[in-house]
Amino acid sequence: MVGKMSMNFVARSYCEWDSFQGRCAEVYRCLSTILDKKYNKQAPICTFKGVTPVICCTDCELVDDLRNIIIDEKLGYLYKTGRKAEDACTRFKQIVDYRCKHDTQYDWSYSLNYRIDEKCRNLTLFESRNYFYTQGREAEKYEYPHMALLGFGADVDSAQWLCGGSVISERYILTAAHCISQPRVGPVKYVALGILRRSDPVDKWQRYNVRRVVPHPEYKSPSKYHDIALLETDTEIQFNDDVHPACLHTRGEAEEVLTGTGWGALGYKQQLADTLQSLDISRFGEEECKQHYPSHRHLLQGYNHTTQMCYGDRETVADSCEGDSGGPLQSNKLDEHHCVTTVVGVTSAGKQCGITAGSGLYTRVIHYVPWIESVVWPEELHLRSGRPASFDVRSDFRLNGDLNVNKLI
Known part of the structure; x- marks a missing residue:
């Protein structure tokens, strides 16, 4: 009842609801609110912070901000980070009909796990996937739509x-x-x-x-x-089954083996490929790259590990060729959903391809993300709210229910 509620309790005071110990927290920090809304339940309100309800949250752990979590029906949790390139990638996962949304058998469901000893609960999203991968040197249709x-x-x-x-x-x-x-x-x-x-x-x-x-x-x-x-x-690119955007490498280390793609020459002094070619190549260490790319007239200080990288094959002739320049060195594993290709490098230069084993030189994308963001996304990005991790606090929360709040000592 409203008469039993105090409007003076501060956030992080202890409270109790449905026999579980909780703490007063802003509604946007309480992940189980997603499930409460789904089942038409409402946590009691401790107080308000402006127009934002501070509720009795019985989650064992609080999230930073529920408004930065999107739940996609196919991919599960998506997170907004505030970094333009990453949020653009999240937006693409929402709006673009990527092949992964059809090539996976995927089920997810919410579950509340109760910790009896701590008298609190955690919301978990369970997922099950089966992936279908394509292999081969000639790319398949829809494999590299970026x-x-x-x-x-x-x-x-x-x-x-x-x-x-x-x-x-x-x-x-x-x-x-x-x-x-x-x-x-x-x-x-x-x-x-x-x-x-x-x-x-x-x-x-x-x-x-x-x-x-x-x-x-x-x-x-x-x-x-x-x-x-x-x-x-000159006009906006139309995304469809044949054309999808890739994401940019923004954090962490890329894998030991990445994939290069292009319509370049099939070998030394050979014709340009008709069918898009893909090639898995391995990372070379910094010292190896310095040996492969010492100082010369187009690389006055030699190889620069901060802005460049080299990948290739130490034993067999496997490298990018003339006509592959500008194409991506990419990963399909860096994306946590294994859904979107991540561009790690841009094909820059190499030795004479098709003659000896060695490495190609690639521009390291992660170093240039701030510059790319300043050009491609100069304004703030606005993502769709997704389902069902957003709600209107003014319409979704009412003053009702019994609340037992004990001041934190």
Whole structure:
């Protein structure tokens, strides 16, 4: 009853509800509120902080902010971090119909686990998945829907498609800075998406004009340092089964083995690949990379481990080739949901491919994320609330129920 409630208790005072010990906490820090709402239950209110209810939360642990947790029907928990690149990735997981949402048998359900000894409860999201992976050197349709092919020339119908890239938003392609212009054919003008083979009918391609070219401000051709650029398309990219955005590597260490993709040459002095090629290559250590890439006229200080990385094969001839430049070095395991491809590196340079074993040189994406964010997402991102981790405190909370609150000593 309202008459039994005090409006003066501060957050983190002890309270009791449904025979469980709780503490007064802002509603946005109480995860079990999600389940309470689902079953039309309401925790008693201790007081208000402005318009925000401070409720008797019987969770064993509090979350930072419930408004930063999204529950997707296919993927479970999604978290907003406040970092633009990461929140963009979360938004894509919500709005884009990624293949993983169909290629997994997936069930999830809520469960409240009670700790009898501590007289509190924890909300757990149980999940079950079975993954289907594709293997092989020639990529399969829909396997790399973020891949872009960059075109050069006077008009799109006669364009030469000479570099690769990655879709990272509705308007931007990530590529190498040395791909923004080619000596024989001039500046990059076109972007082709949604293709697996160069020989695919043109009506199957998504083709865009390049509206703006943004090389990294420290890039100086023909240097291999800061070899990274962004291309803005003239119209918004249409995401569908053939075209999806990739996410950026923003934290942690990438795996020992990553995958490079591109339509580059199939070997030394061989023709460009018709079908998109994929290649698993291994990480080389910093000292190995310094030996492979010592100081020379395009790399005056030699290999820079902070901004560059090298991957390849120590035994067999396996590396990126001419025409692969600008394409991604990527992982399908860094994303916790194993749903979205993460771009770890941008193909920059290498030795003569197809001759000897060795490594290729890649621009380290994680180092450039702040710059990418400043160009691609200059404004604050707004994510959808998701289901059902959001609610209107003004309509969802009423003053009712009995409340037993004891001041914290």
